[in-house]
Amino acid sequence: MILLSAAGPAAALGKNGSLEVHEFGLFYNQNQSGCVFDLYGEDLNFNNDYFKSGCTGGTSNVNDNTESYRNRDVYAWKVATDANIDGNVGEIPSGYSGNASTNFKNKISSATFTLHP
Structure with missing residues (x-):
């Protein structure tokens, strides 16, 4: 006999322009303002990613175009200045938000x- 359990609440989708619990967000402007690029899973190349319309920075390419961040995930996130987590790499712990440093602003x-909470 196979038992199926009911599905739980819908998981955050990511890349929908709304920073939800369990997501990591990169913002177009400083102080977590303007459009947000929200991630639920990794993205190793932002070259084909665009901010959603209807906010400051809307429809702009995400690559090399973010100034602040917020981590609403239970895991830390790594960001990098090049595709495939290469170049300068930084880690943003769970629950942190802030403005990107000179090494990462718009880069x-x-x-x-990361796999450790």
Whole structure:
């Protein structure tokens, strides 16, 4: 006999322009303002990613075009200045938000979560 359980609440989808719990967000402007690029899973190349319309920075390419961040995930996230987590790499712990440093402001090109909470 196979038992099926009911599905739980819908998981965050990512890349929908809304930063939800369990997601990592990169913002077009400083102080977590303007459009947000929200990630639920890794994205190793932002070259084909665009901010959603209807906010400051809307429809702009995400690659090398973010100034702040917020991590609503339980895991830390790594960001990098080149595709495939290469170049300068930084880690943003769970629950942190802030403005990108000079080394990362408008230079982030990829992101992935780490396996340690």
